């Protein structure tokens with residue numbers, strides 16, 4: 001149902017309020033209690049030694065949860081059934097999945113624009129930022145990467161980023177303090193020097209080939225000395241979306257499903273040897289519904305809807321779960337901070353750690369249990 005053009009829907013009013021708050025408060029660096037610095041034996045006190053974050057650019061909850069919506073996607077899903085069977089049915093139950101369209105309040109972007117860079121900045125700043133396009137520089141204040149780097153006085157190799165989209169390094173302030181590789185050229189150059197072999201026969205510039213090289217590098221990085229933070233940012237799904245190529249979109253997701261399986265297997269092998277890890281998978285923005293699925297921006301209805309999967313300390317193994325309050329991408333940073341035993345960033349615009357959201361959820365369900 002289309003809202004009248006003169007009447008803003010409720011979510012748009014929420015978005016407007018967020019925008020006003022963002023203009024009113026421009027937070028600087030976080031002031032978040034006692035920083036627990038690295039020291040002798042510190043490593044053994046951290047709940048998690050390695051956090052792996054994976055993002056798929058512009059993937060809707062419908063495809064993740066295999067919910068056939070109106071229009072073209074229902075037909076395509078009938079043909080392909082579940083786009084990501086490993087993610088949904090095997091990995092999903094080992095952690096928590098937020099953003100299921102038919103369960104609880106929606107999970108949404110934090111910055112009302114519903115385009116990529118504001119989405120990524122919200123995740124890693126822990127709050128919406130004053131970025132309204134894909135051409136912003138680094139966000140004001142501290143990011144998760146800055147925080148982890150400074151708190152543990154880490155060497156460069158301890159924070160590794162492999163991102164298919166070139167703009168992500170500049171947009172997240174990933175400078176030479178980090179082992180960060182963004183864009184097709186940087187990814188393929190690293191792939192050739194670290195993995196070697198024949199470049200993919202002139203296809204290396206294709207979005208999925210860049211994603212594949214980024215995935216190869218990320219998987220290879222999960223060896224000793226293990227990183228504290230590993231971020232893999234995949235991008236081909238946004239290209240298939242804008243090209244209105246639904247079959248290509250589903251086949252990119254099927255490929256991502258296999259890569260998630262490989263990453264998860266590697267983490268579980270490390271866990272079997274006593275190396276504690278956590279995994280978080282999410283998206284920077286959603287897309288429109290039905291025939292409008294190929295686009296996303298503030299005025300494309302439903303492009304604000306996102307999803308998130310996490311498994312790690314404090315996260316119950318529930319699979320898809322509804323929350324009674326809206327959650328946003330701003331919970332990514334404080335959740336990772338909590339996993340790494342850093343006091344989670346706090347402030348009027350910062351999101352709560354997922355453990356807090358899930359703790360409230362459990363309390364509520366207990367209070368209703370009798």
Ligand SMILES: [Zn+2]
Pocket residue numbers: 058116238242296
């Ligand atoms: Zn896009």
